[in-house]
Amino acid sequence: MVRVAILGLGLMGRPMARRLAAAFGTVSAWNRSPVQHRGDLAGIAIAERPEQSVADAEILITMLTDGAAVAEVLFSRGAARAMRPGTLIVDMSSIALDEARDHARRLAGMGLRHLDAPVSGGTAGAEAGTLAIMAGGAAEDFSRAQPVFAALGRAVHLGPSGAGQVAKLANQVIVALTIGGVAEGLALARAGGVDLAGLVDAIGGGLAASTVLERYGPRMIAGDFEPRGRSSTHLKDLQNALRHAASLGLDLPLSTVVEHLFARLLGCHGDVDHSGLILAIEGEPAGDRAGGAA
Numbered sequence: 001m002v003r004v005a006i007l008g009l010g011l012m013g014r015p016m017a018r019r020l021a022a023a024f025g026t027v028s029a030w031n032r033s034p035v036q037h038r039g040d041l042a043g044i045a046i047a048e049r050p051e052q053s054v055a056d057a058e059i060l061i062t063m064l065t066d067g068a069a070v071a072e073v074l075f076s077r078g079a080a081r082a083m084r085p086g087t088l089i090v091d092m093s094s095i096a097l098d099e100a101r102d103h104a105r106r107l108a109g110m111g112l113r114h115l116d117a118p119v120s121g122g123t124a125g126a127e128a129g130t131l132a133i134m135a136g137g138a139a140e141d142f143s144r145a146q147p148v149f150a151a152l153g154r155a156v157h158l159g160p161s162g163a164g165q166v167a168k169l170a171n172q173v174i175v176a177l178t179i180g181g182v183a184e185g186l187a188l189a190r191a192g193g194v195d196l197a198g199l200v201d202a203i204g205g206g207l208a209a210s211t212v213l214e215r216y217g218p219r220m221i222a223g224d225f226e227p228r229g230r231s232s233t234h235l236k237d238l239q240n241a242l243r244h245a246a247s248l249g250l251d252l253p254l255s256t257v258v259e260h261l262f263a264r265l266l267g268c269h270g271d272v273d274h275s276g277l278i279l280a281i282e283g284e285p286a287g288d289r290a291g292g293a294a
Contacts, residue, residue: 136163
């Protein structure tokens with residue numbers, strides 16, 4: 001049985017840890033903030049410090065906010081130094097390309113292996129074990145991580161170190177623009193007096209059909225913006241995508257517009273679910289949201 005540890009028990013990390021515990025027995029875990037026990041942590045051993053969590057691990061999963069958080073936990077707080085040589089670190093956080101490659105280089109110098117393997121699918125995918133996993137790194141490390149990936153979703157090896165993070169940026173651009181399109185369409189229909197639930201049902205059978213329309217359309221209609229995927233995280237990913245595109249001499253005009261909308265959303269409504277982008281488009285206070293037709 002593979003000994004697995006996970007660092008990060010947030011919106012995504014917590015359900016992922018539960019699936020890992022179900023697959024591998026006891027999983028060692030650590031979180032930067034105190035963990036609230038809600039009766040859902042069976043098989044998860046919570047350590048007080050990150051180095052305690054990783055000391056015996058053969059494969060470590062990191063699921064943290066950003067590249068700075070990953071670097072802090074691995075290097076500043078001593079998690080990497082506490083791991084045995086040959087341990088495989090699978091970073092499933094969404095971080096910048098240059099950060100992922102720097103982490104891989106530094107870990108290799110310490111005798112440790114590394115994959116960047118960010119995910120898509122949100123908390124629903126983490127709960128169900130249906131995450132889309134985009135992996136970059138050595139092929140042999142990808143093969144070694146297959147038992148872990150199988151417990152969490154479907155993984156595809158996309159190339160050398162950093163390839164997973166580039167794929168995740170592309171994913172986040174596509175998702176952000178789709179959220180924006182659904183939000184604008186519903187805003188237009190609401191202003192025109194159309195029954196929104198009927199609209200989602202009607203267009204769900206045509207070319208406008210998408211997972212975003214199916215899952216997020218009802219949230220937008222109901223004004224349910226409890227975070228499942230945080231707007232701050234999506235804004236960070238869009239900013240990373242725009243920086244990477246600029247380094248390649250590539251202009252992403254639609255992403256630039258949606259990035260401004262996410263910044264407006266955060267400034268006016270706080271760190272709501274990214275489906276709350278409709279609030280930035282309609283310009284209404286969150287408390288004034290009324291579902292259905294205008």
